[in-house]
Amino acid sequence: MTDDTRRTDGRGAAIDAEGVELTYADGTEAVKGIDLTVPEGEFFGFLGANGAGKTTTIKTFSTLLSPTAGSITVNGFDVRDEPRRVRETIGYMAQETSVDEELTARENIRFAARAYGVPKGERAERIDELLDLVDLADVGDKQAGEFSGGMKKRLDAATALVHDPPLVFLDEPTTGLDPKARNRLWEYFERINERGTTLFLTTQYLEEADQLCDRIAVIMGGEIVATGSPAELKRRVGGEILDVDVPAGEDARERAAEIAREGDVFDADADVAVTDDGISVTAERAREHGTDLLVALRDAGITVTGFNIRAPTLDDVFLAITGEELDSEERSADHDDVTGPEVTAE
Amino acid sequence: MSDISEDETVNETAQEARADGEHARATPSGNSFLSDFWVNFVRWNLKAVRNPFVVVGSLVQPIIFLVLFTQVFGQIATSALGGGAGDITYETFLLPAIAMQVSLAAAAGSGIGLVNDMEEGMFEKTLVMPMSRSAMFLGKTAAEILRIVVQIAIILALGAVLGANVATGFLGALGILGVGILFSLWFVALSNIMAIVTRDQESTIIGANLLQFPLLFVSTAFLPLNAMPDWIQVVATYNPITYGVDAARALMLDQDVMTVVEVTRFGGIWDTLVPAIAVLLALDLALGGAMVYLLNRASSSAVQ
Structure with a gap:
């Protein structure tokens, strides 16, 4: 594919969205005014909890839903006026694995190749190349219904790439996959991105966004609340983080938090939170003043069972920005639910 | 059915507007209607x-009905x-x-x-593909009609083996295939309507069976x-099955x-064929129209 498929009006933007709103007929405001520009070649992450509006946004970008307000240009084409041109220049991988289970892997890709108008002469080569890319070459002639969840996901990804689109939408592509299958899929995405393809990925896994994305937008309640590279966002949290493990009971954690806040140990803008394990202090020079806090806690008769000083992670960013924790237990429970039946080979 | 997608006209205009070649694509997009039809038919x-x-x-x-009914009720019937x-x-x-x-x-x-396509996510996947929506659906329906024709042909051959005789000969047998197609369309439409409304495989199967047998x-x-x-x-007078049969x-x-209806103006078998075909056509158009409307809505990007 040559560059003239990537019409950009000189702006070099794969996605240009302004004031996008989407309100469902029942009155639910899923997206409330999103402004977003994704330059060509970027690996862009859209991070948010369940129900934050990620899927609705990706559906408006990929012509599946027409925005109720605002404008969206994808690869230079307006999603409302030229939906078919948009469809020609994007790949889309839905949250739920979408493969035709009665067709073989090869037939699934061939169907997509024909549907996307890949010329007859190039089809066979392209199909082999894609089967190779997603490591399904040796099972190419098996019916997709026999595949494991991870294999189906990879096949799904291959069908979204068949026309070598300049922009690919990935809606929570690794939800429900075991870590091994997830890592493998990440490798493919990185490989595709290295070839110059713009990737727009939604995820609720911070680790995924951190590892893959050049830039991230955090969405909450249908609005973008922060945008930046993972490093920038982490810097925004500022300082270092001191986690102190305090056993629960007798208000020990609350008292510990009080001491950290009031005890004259840290600067006034230090952020203290009670966590599942004790307390967490985000402050400049937490490393230097950490011991002072531990001494103060001991003097107050509070038992400390452990402590750790670290740089902020995207988890902290998410917590700081949204005030919500992407609860890890809930997440892994969700995860297991989907994983169970899906990943087992049938 | 050509109005399943509102996109096509828009696209044609857009393509004309871009005829200067500035935005011509390297990979051939804009598959023809026929090739979109063919992909889905295949x-x-x-x-x-x-x-x-x-x-x-x-x-x-x-087949069980054919064999059992003729064997069990053959004498009496x-x-x-x-x-x-x-x-x-x-x-x-x-x-x-x-x-x-x-x-x-x-x-x-x-x-x-x-409904299976909807459950597997293939329905949505095809909606993101740059294909004519009408061609997609016509390709699917054409494949189903082909299957119906093959199956009726098998039944007619089996009947011939069991001793049944088509009095109008080979042309008549072709005619029966034609009636079979015309007769199937209203039920094709009805089962698709059930699929879109229920979006559930079991309900669609049960619905079709519940209707089929008593009717x-x-x-x-x-x-x-x-x-x-x-x-x-x-009841038989108002039952579509009477007209097909x-x-x-x-x-x-x-x-x-x-x-059920006495017509005498056409003569011979045409006194049956003309009113029957008229009734079936009307039914096909009415239910087909409802189906196209619902399908159009289900595949539209308008917020619902």
Whole structure:
């Protein structure tokens, strides 16, 4: 594919969205005014909890839903006026694995190749190349219904790439996959991105966004609340983080938090939170003043069972920005639910 | 059905506007309607071949009916036919009805295929592909009609083996295939409507079966109208199955067999065929229109 498929009006933007709103007929405001520009070649992450509006946004970008307000240009084409041109220049991988289970892997890709108008002469080569890319070459002639969840996901990804689109939408592509299958899929995405393809990925896994994305937008309640590279966002949290493990009971954690806040140990803008394990202090020079806090806690008769000083992670960013924790237990429970039946080979 | 997608006209205009070549694509996009049709036709045929249960499944019950009814009721039924239908065997009388039963059972598969596509995510996936929506659906329907034709042909061949005889010959047998297609379309539409409304595979299957069986029995499928109680005669008059069966039977027997509506102006079997085909066409158009409307809505990007 040559560059003239990537019409950009000189702006070099794969996605240009302004004031996008989407309100469902029942009155639910899923997206409330999103402004977003994704330059060509970027690996862009859209991070948010369940129900934050990620899927609705990706559906408006990929012509599946027409925005109720605002404008969206994808690869230079307006999603409302030229939906078919948009469809020609994007790949889309839905949250739920979408493969035709009665067709073989090869037939699934061939169907997509024909549907996307890949010329007859190039089809066979392209199909082999894609089967190779997603490591399904040796099972190419098996019916997709026999595949494991991870294999189906990879096949799904291959069908979204068949026309070598300049922009690919990935809606929570690794939800429900075991870590091994997830890592493998990440490798493919990185490989595709290295070839110059713009990737727009939604995820609720911070680790995924951190590892893959050049830039991230955090969405909450249908609005973008922060945008930046993972490093920038982490810097925004500022300082270092001191986690102190305090056993629960007798208000020990609350008292510990009080001491950290009031005890004259840290600067006034230090952020203290009670966590599942004790307390967490985000402050400049937490490393230097950490011991002072531990001494103060001991003097107050509070038992400390452990402590750790670290740089902020995207988890902290998410917590700081949204005030919500992407609860890890809930997440892994969700995860297991989907994983169970899906990943087992049938 | 050509108005399934509002996108095509827009696209054509857009393509013309870009005829300067500035934005010509390297990979050929803008597949023709015919190639979009063909891609989907191939896909649905592959699926049918891959899933022999669907093909065989919709043949088994009618074949059981054909064999059992002729064996169990053959003696009694043939004498019951004596009055209205002349000296014909029950095999010959029953075969056109079984052909229509096959057509119904196969047509029910259309909605099941659609709902399965929705559940597998393939429906949405194809909506993101740059294909004509009408071509997509027509390709699918054409594959189903092909299946119906093959299945009716199998039933007619089987009937011939069992001793049934098509009085109008080879052309008449082709005519029965044609009636089968016309007869299947309203049920294709109905099963798709059920699929879109319920979006649930089991409901679609159960719905189709619940309709199919009673409707077959309260029609002229298994016995002539005058051999049935009055209330069934009334129901049969408004039952679409009567019109499909009567049209196929007229071709089978080379007789004007229709008694629910008496038409005499066309002569011979045309007194059955013309009103029957008119009724089926009207039904196809009405339900087809409703289906296109619902399908259009289901595949629209308008917020719902």
